[in-house]
Amino acid sequence: MNGMDSTLPLGRIAAAGRPRRRALHGSELAWSLAFVLPYAALFVAFAVYPILYALWMGARPSLYAALLDDPRYIRAAINTVVFAGLAVNLQMALALMLSGFFARPRRWIKLLLVIFLLPWTLPAAPAYLSFHWMLVTEQGLPDRLLAILFGIQGPFWLGSGPLALACDITASVWKWMPLWTLILLGGRMAIPQDLYDAAAIDGATAWQRFTRVTVPLLANLYLISALISAVWTFGDYTPVLFVSGGGPAFASAVVSTLGFSYAFDLSRPALGVAAGLSVLPVLLPILILLLRALRRTEVRL
Amino acid sequence: MTAALAPSRPGRRPLHRLRRLAIETGSVALGAVIAVWSLLPIYNMFLIALDRFGHDEFSGRLWPLHPTLGVFVAVLRESADDVRQFWHQFANSLFIGVVVTVATVMVGSLAAFAIGRMRVVREATLTGTALLIYAIPASTLIIPFIRIMKIYGLSDNLWAVIAADVTFATPYAVLVLQYYAKLIPTELDDAARIDGASIPQIYLRIYLPLMAPALAAVGTYAMLYAWNDYFYQYMLLMSERHTTIAVALEQFFDDDDAPYNYMMAIAILYSLPPIATFYALRRFMATGLTAGGTKG
Numbered sequence: 001m002n003g004m005d006s007t008l009p010l011g012r013i014a015a016a017g018r019p020r021r022r023a024l025h026g027s028e029l030a031w032s033l034a035f036v037l038p039y040a041a042l043f044v045a046f047a048v049y050p051i052l053y054a055l056w057m058g059a060r061p062s063l064y065a066a067l068l069d070d071p072r073y074i075r076a077a078i079n080t081v082v083f084a085g086l087a088v089n090l091q092m093a094l095a096l097m098l099s100g101f102f103a104r105p106r107r108w109i110k111l112l113l114v115i116f117l118l119p120w121t122l123p124a125a126p127a128y129l130s131f132h133w134m135l136v137t138e139q140g141l142p143d144r145l146l147a148i149l150f151g152i153q154g155p156f157w158l159g160s161g162p163l164a165l166a167c168d169i170t171a172s173v174w175k176w177m178p179l180w181t182l183i184l185l186g187g188r189m190a191i192p193q194d195l196y197d198a199a200a201i202d203g204a205t206a207w208q209r210f211t212r213v214t215v216p217l218l219a220n221l222y223l224i225s226a227l228i229s230a231v232w233t234f235g236d237y238t239p240v241l242f243v244s245g246g247g248p249a250f251a252s253a254v255v256s257t258l259g260f261s262y263a264f265d266l267s268r269p270a271l272g273v274a275a276g277l278s279v280l281p282v283l284l285p286i287l288i289l290l291l292r293a294l295r296r297t298e299v300r301l
Numbered sequence: 302m303t304a305a306l307a308p309s310r311p312g313r314r315p316l317h318r319l320r321r322l323a324i325e326t327g328s329v330a331l332g333a334v335i336a337v338w339s340l341l342p343i344y345n346m347f348l349i350a351l352d353r354f355g356h357d358e359f360s361g362r363l364w365p366l367h368p369t370l371g372v373f374v375a376v377l378r379e380s381a382d383d384v385r386q387f388w389h390q391f392a393n394s395l396f397i398g399v400v401v402t403v404a405t406v407m408v409g410s411l412a413a414f415a416i417g418r419m420r421v422v423r424e425a426t427l428t429g430t431a432l433l434i435y436a437i438p439a440s441t442l443i444i445p446f447i448r449i450m451k452i453y454g455l456s457d458n459l460w461a462v463i464a465a466d467v468t469f470a471t472p473y474a475v476l477v478l479q480y481y482a483k484l485i486p487t488e489l490d491d492a493a494r495i496d497g498a499s500i501p502q503i504y505l506r507i508y509l510p511l512m513a514p515a516l517a518a519v520g521t522y523a524m525l526y527a528w529n530d531y532f533y534q535y536m537l538l539m540s541e542r543h544t545t546i547a548v549a550l551e552q553f554f555d556d557d558d559a560p561y562n563y564m565m566a567i568a569i570l571y572s573l574p575p576i577a578t579f580y581a582l583r584r585f586m587a588t589g590l591t592a593g594g595t596k597g
Contacts, residue, residue, distance in 0.1 A: 027499070027500070028419065028500055029421070031415075031419075031499070031500035031501065032415040032419040032421035032500065033415075033421060035411040035412065035414055035415035035419075035421075035500075035504070036411070036412050036415045036416065036421060036422065038407075038408045038411060038412070039408050039409070039411065039412035039471060039475070040412075042408060042464070042467060042468050042471065043430070043434075043468065043471075043472075045453075045464075046446075046449075046464050046465060046467075046468040047433070047434045047468050049449060050442050050445045050446050050449055051433070051434075051436075051437055051442070051445075053445035053448065053449060054437055054441060054442060054444070054445045057444070057445060098335070101328065101331060104328065106328075108332070109328075109332065112332050112335060112336060114580070115335075115336055115339050115340065116335055116339050117579075118339055118340070118343060118576070119339055119342075119343075121525065121572075121575050121576045121579045121580075122343070122572050122575075122576070123528050123529050123531075123547070123568075123571060123572055123575065124529045124531070125529075125531045125547060125550055125551065125568075126346070126550060126565075126568030126569075126571060126572060127342060127343075129550070129554060129564070129565075129568065130342040130343070130345045130346045130349075130565070130568070131342055133345065133349065133561060133565075134341075134342060134345050140345075141341060141344070141345050141348070141363070142341070144362075144363055145341075148363075171342075174338070174339075174342065178339075231435045232435075234438065235435075235437075235438025235439055235440055235441070236438075236440075237438075237440045237532075238532075242554070256438055256440035256441065257440075259440065259441060259444075260440070263444050269444050272441075272444055273441055273444050273445070275441075276437065276438055276440065276441025276442075276444075277437065277441065279438065280436065280437070283436060283438075284436065287432055287435065287436055290432065291428060291429060291432060294428055294476075295425070295428075
């Protein structure tokens with residue numbers, strides 16, 4: 001709240017009693033409302049209504065008792081936490097390191113960045129399908145490379161739950177790490193070079209420059225990115241659906257793919273919605289943290 | 302400090318050079334790993350698509366034995382049974398992508414202008430409600446969505462997909478536009494207003510031109526979003542007339558006897574528009590994505 005006041009010119013704050021909103025009158029108010037109307041209408045018709053509908057569908061407590069009775073659901077709930085937890089932290093930590101690598105002023109590194117961003121620009125379904133075909137047999141490209149480089153036989157990638165889930169996590173990191181690297185790279189570039197120069201003059205080592213200059217200045221951007229990534233990854237079913245297909249026998253299923261299975265294979269849509277809603281206790285705190293982090297950024301604007 | 306460091310320099314030089322060399326070698330090695338990591342699944346798509354018979358990916362070969370563009374030609378000419386509808390499906394995908402992009406930019410910029418510049422609604426209210434849509438995963442919302450589309454009379458209609466995509470893409474777009482708009486002084490609006498400019502004039506003549514980079518970023522984001530989504534298309538579109546490329550790929554996936562080489566050729570062709578858009582607008586993209594964060 002206070003953040004918004006600080007973004008306004010001081011003169012206006014002094015002049016008006018309530019600086020946050022200048023009172024709108026007549027045609028200005030009418031136009032402003034007309035401008036918000038398409039967004040508001042869309043939001044009510046295609047966001048609020050489906051959300052309320054979903055809450056209504058998944059309101060019966062007996063649905064959650066049925067979920068807890070299903071060992072596949074317990075497995076999927078654990079898988080969801082493992083999948084999102086590992087995928088988010090891996091891609092963010094790697095993105096932080098790689099953003100340092102891509103910040104190096106070399107021509108070939110700029111060209112490499114173009115290649116590195118390809119996975120993110122590729123549509124998800126075809127990319128994950130390619131992962132599936134690489135891993136589904138014992139003669140795919142990764143197996144071939146392992147045999148040539150190290151002379152070992154690759155495992156049966158999608159044959160067991162944990163390994164199949166690891167493949168899904170790898171595919172998700174492959175797809176989304178470039179986005180966060182790009183964002184953190186932008187953040188690094190915005191740090192004034194003087195700060196590093198001053199630190200160097202004071203005798204700071206490269207590691208100290210990283211922990212004392214880069215880390216504190218990137219912290220909020222990193223936190224916001226990690227939280228957004230967490231929100232997206234918790235609901236992201238595509239890697240699991242395409243790479244491992246949730247198999248073998250639901251061993252690598254996550255809550256959302258199991259939800260589909262309830263809704264469309266077993267024709268129990270309410271149970272499917274309930275499975276999806278059951279991630280809310282984890283997702284809501286993340287959203288609240290995100291909201292706070294975004295507000296903090298405004299304060300410093 | 303500088304003075305103290307200077308004399309020790311000449312003595313350290315060989316060691317310094319060795320360290321330099323180690324860093325350069327290390328970064329080249331890391332670069333090689335990054336290139337292989339990024340390109341392996343993409344190369345695999347080509348490996349399958351360049352093979353006329355579609356067995357190479359299962360025979361443990363690193364190169365296709367007889368690489369040929371025959372599969373691509375067959376797709377583009379719709380001359381094989383599985384790809385008779387290719388251009389029709391491609392046109393449907395393109396229609397969805399273009400309309401979602403234009404609509405997201407329009408709806409998003411109008412709302413961001415009214416909220417950020419005119420302050421018709423409190424900004425915190427906006428952020429809160431915008432994030433509300435991410436509280437329930439899109440994968441769960443699809444179930445009520447199918448029923449609601451029936452109520453709206455939009456079953457098996459491209460506009461149902463467009464409405465869903467715009468709804469999911471706009472909140473993020475408004476947030477990015479909000480942050481970027483703070484870089485533009487509001488005094489510009491005030492000056493124009495004193496000169497007698499109406500609200501639509503301020504929006505069209507001042508806001509939109511100054512926001513151009515952010516609009517390009519948000520448009521690209523919306524386009525990538527529409528192109529990435531296949532599940533809403535798969536669930537909301539049923540008839541052959543409304544099939545998109547994403548739905549066709551999903552149908553290939555469901556069919557065990559599907560020709561993988563055709564599937565991968567279609568996937569590669571389908572990937573070209575977003576890649577082209579992204580690299581054409583890349584400069585703006587970085588601006589928009591980091592506009593909010595770097596100020597922190």
